[in-house]
Amino acid sequence: MLQVEDLGGAWELRADPEGAGATPPEQSRALAGTTVPASVPGCVHVDLLNDGRLVDPFRDDNELAVAWVGRTDWRYDRDVAWTGPPHERVDLVFEGLDTVAAIELGGAALGSTRNMHRGYRYDVSALLDGTARPLTVRFTSAYTEAERVRDLLGPRPNAYPEPFNFIRKMACAFGWDWGPTLVTAGIWRPVRLEGWSTARLATVRPLATYDGTGTLDITVGVERTRECDLRARVLLDGRRIAVLDLPGGVTAAHAEVAVGDVTPWHPRGYGEPARYELTVELLDGDRVLDRWQRHTGFRTVTIDRSADAVGHRFVVHVNGEPVLVKGVNWIPDDVFPSRMTRERYERRLREAAGAGVNLVRVWGGGIYEDRAFYEVCDELGLMVWQDFPFACACYPEEEPLFSEVVAEARENVLRLAAHPSLITWCGNNENLWLRDPCGWPEQPGGQSSWGETYYLRTLPDIVAELDPSRPYQAGSPWSGSWDHAPNDPDHQTFHSWDVWNRRDYTHYRDSAPRFVAEFGWQAPPAWTTLRDAVSDEPLLPDSPGVLHHQKAEDGNGKLARGLAPHFGAPASTEAWHYLTQLNQVRAVRTGVEHWRAHWPHTGGTILWQLNDLWPVTSWAAIDGAGRYKPLYFALRDLYAPRALTVQPRDGGPVVAVLNDHRDPWTGTLVIERRGTGGALLAAAAEPVRVAPRSVAVLPVPAAVARFGDPAAELLVVRLDDARALWFAVEDLDFTYDDPGLTVDVDAVAGGLDVRVHAVALARDVLLQPDRIHPRAVVDRGFVTLLPGESVVFHVRAPLDLAPGLVKAPWVLTDLSSVRRG
Missing domain, CATH: 2.60.40.10 (Immunoglobulins)
Structure with a gap:
């Protein structure tokens, strides 16, 4: 039986003076000879932070002070030994290396990597004999590699002044219009030794579909040390449903199994997300050599992209039923994704489900997420739209990038095949659209290869070969062909950004696109999140720290112009914070309600965005500290079944x-x-x-x-x-008279119940729990009360709260009070 020795945990980190990069920054030279305790999985920034060698990059403009880390070469070291029973083969397996690495064991070079989005396996049988051997992983600065490839292939335009499109690394690590530039390195996913004999399961690709009954299309790939007859036994909830023969020398077997009567997997709001435990055992006679186990679900997904009198539809169908998509865009939940845990994935995704969301789009400037992400989505009935990692840039199609793109795509399509939540693959984010409007063809390198081959040929071919059970889209947005502009609202998917960038949000009502895959409106994070990140005194909407945590071009100007026709200029920073939060809700409500009223002409909406990866003014509903903006609660109403x-x-x-x-x-x-x-x-x-x-x-x-x-x-x-x-x-x-609010506060187990009663119209009453205590939460956002109505805000915290705290400034307020100053 295959055996595993985990190599996670304690390693040693050093700045690498022998690295391949240019002259190291002064800060890294100061670390010469210094050993920093490291944790694997992990990354350089987190290790340095944990050892007290970095200032908090989320605070003020410290992001700039730690930029040297991304320009430095690093090395990770530890001793390894195979302590398990003898095996014919021992492999060193890295699930993820970020990004440009050279691996040595006992002084012998094993290989090199240049792709964060794939795993690596090395046969180390001859190098491990029970004696501890030094294992070293040297990381070259991602900037060094990206700039080398840029010099080799020539420039390519992109939306940001960083070379992220020349390296297969999480693009938003280089900064985005909501994120910091924190280019890290490290062993970011698990690493282990695997000992095995005779054969192991190299790949298992289960495609489970449903058409009144269940069908399992399964392919098993093996790696061998010898030629002998093997079998792969397939079990569903412990019941054997197939046996695949693998005669000597054969390395793959395929079967299509009629499973019969199964309960299908449904998205949220359309039935139960039924799952079954799928097990594949590799047998040599009766001896189990290896075992693969996952939960899967049976469902069939199609997207109606047919023509009609207006243009081309875009309506998702699951198990033959059209599904109104109520979605959110997902960015990496941490700028250092090695810090993500299953518990954190589950918390954030349960929050999405709690807001009425039924689809999460994994955006193309991030990563293929951890297995835990998709397993939680499977369990919750959250559909997943998965972008391939390309975003907002021209991407070279030549080597050394082309083969890396093929390898990562094939690996991840196979890796994620078992997950019923994954309903569609998408070639890129905005690359097909932005090329002409941004004038990229006229910029240096704009006439060179730019990624079209990936999106229209390479990736669809891979999906058609390895995962024909799921529809593929060339990009988001995409009209379906070059016969129409990529972002034509009448044809398939549409990104609505002209409104946020140039017009008042009432203009969302000017059209009814076929499917709105991105739209949004900004607001600052919760007050405590903002204050924890910015030390400016006085704190002003345009004070230096606030502006550093606003990455969008003229973002605060757009916020101000968005407020002007509705509320005028805020009288204070606190009023600005309240009104921009309210305007975010008003804007998103305007769009979603208008588009939802056009179902099924408009097949759904995907809000930009659910989450943030640091404290920032952005379009998110949940801020970078995990606190809910009022928008989060508004989504519950906007995405309610009725x-x-x-x-x-x-x-x-x-x-x-x-x-x-x-x-x-x-x-x-x-x-x-x-x-x-x-x-x-x-x-x-x-x-x-x-x-x-x-x-x-x-x-x-x-x-x-x-x-x-x-x-x-x-x-x-x-x-x-x-x-x-x-x-x-x-x-x-509008005439806002005094609503005559009365407030009664009861101390209850776990917090406070705050009852608010209105004599006259009280519009947009808001209780901000973090102003009571940083860890306090509340169960609702803006509430409008008609005369004589009451509402109870349930405030909860992990400690006792004094009722009098509710009377502190700006804890509880309403629009009339803010308008009247």
């Missing part, structure tokens, strides 16, 4: 009844026009029946929609427990 929205149309406002539920929605729709003090001015009621998974649009009766004083009236729409509000004028023109 919801109401009032939409402006040429003939007057309409009510869209959104029913993403397997059952019809029946009841009486009540539409009222009320004054801010609660007076009922007009009303209408209508019985409705909205079919499952559909939208009904009903006009607001003219008598109700005819506002007498738009500055002091609003529409209130109700159906069962769902409610929508509509204001005919902007906040600048």
Whole structure:
């Protein structure tokens, strides 16, 4: 039986004076001869931080002070020995090396690497005899390698002034419009010794599909030390469903197995995400040589990209049923991804599920995530859209990059095949789109190879060969062919960034794209997250530390211009923080409700973005410290199975009844026009029946929609427990009287219950729990109360909280108070 010895844990780290890089920075020369304790899996920055040799790169502008780390060559050392029983073969296995490495064992060179996105295996049988041998991994600066390849192949344009497109490394390590430039190195995934004899399982590719019954298309690849007859036994939940013969010398076997009656895997909101334990055992006679085990699920995925009268659809179908996509874009949850744990993946993904999300797009400037990420998505019923790691750049198609792209793609397509949550492969992020609008063909290197071959030939061929069970997309956005502009809203996928960059968010309503794969609006992180990261005194929206944690081009200018037509200029930094958070919610709500009202013409939305990887002003719903912005709570409403929205149309406002539920929605729709003090001015009621998974649009009766004083009236729409509000004028023109809020606080086990009651209209009441205690959380974001209504904010913390803390400035506020100064 194959045996494993884990080589994780304690290693030694040194700056490498013999590295291949240029003259090392002064800071790394000062480390000459110094040994730093290292932990594997890990990375250089984290090891230096843990040893007290780096300032916190997330604080103020310390990112700049630690830039030397990325320009330095490093080495990791430890002694290794095979202490298990004798085997015909012992392999040294690295699941991930970041990125440019040379490996030596006992002074013998084993090989070199230049790709973070793949694993490496070396036969070390002749080098390990029970005696400890020194193992050294030397890392050349990623800058050195990227600049070498750039000099070799010539320049290629990209969206950022860093050479990330010349090396197969996580692109956003070089900085992004929401991330710092922290170019690290290290043994970032597990490393081990594997001892085996006769044969081992080299690959297992299970493609589990469902068409009324389950089918398992399985391919098993083996590596041998000898020619003999072998078998691969396949078990599903412990039941043998197939035996694959591997006669002497044969290294692969394939079977298509009719599994019969199985419960299919469904995405969230469409059924249970049923999973089965799949086991493959490699047998020599009755002796088990190796065992592979995963959970998988049976489902069939297609994407309807057919033509219609408008253009080309983009509707995801799972098990034959169209699915309204309620998605979020996922970036690496840590700029140092070696710090990610299963627990952290599970926490963040459960948060996504808790917000009503049913799809997570793994964005192309990051990584192929850890197995734990996909296993949690399998369990939760979260669909995964997986980009190949290409983003916002022209990528050379020549060597030494081409073969690396092929190797990483083949490895990861096979590695992730068992996961039912993975529903589509996507060739890149924005590369097909940005080439012409950014003028890349006219820039130096712009006429050279730029990646089109990867996206339109190489990657689809690999997916067609290794994973025909999942649809492939050439890019996001992509209209389907060069017959239409890549970001044409009428054809397949669309990225909506013109609004954030140039226009007010009300312009989201100007079109109904077929599928919105990216859109978003910025806001700063939670107050405590911002204060922990920025030491500016006074703290101002444009103080140096705040601006350093704003990476978007003219980001704060766009925030200010976004506020102006709705709220005017904030009176203080605290007001700016509150209003920009509110404007983020208003903007995203405007887009999602408008597009969702056009289902199935618009097949879904994928918010940019769920998460952050450091404390920053960004489009995220969960900030870099893991704190919820109000947007997180708004998603629960926007992505709820049943919801109401009032939409402006040429003939007057309409009510869209959104029913993403397997059952019809029946009841009486009540539409009222009320004054801010609660007076009922007009009303209408209508019985409705909205079919499952559909939208009904009903006009607001003219008598109700005819506002007498738009500055002091609003529409209130109700159906069962769902409610929508509509204001005919902007906040600048609306009359905000004192809502007469009263607040009662009860100390309860685990925190505080804060009951807020309104005498008059109280719009956008917000409780910010981190202003009570850094570890406090709350269960809701902005809440609007009609006259006479109450709400309870449940504040929880890992320690006792004094009720009086709720009265501290800006803990509890509302829009009227902020507007009135």
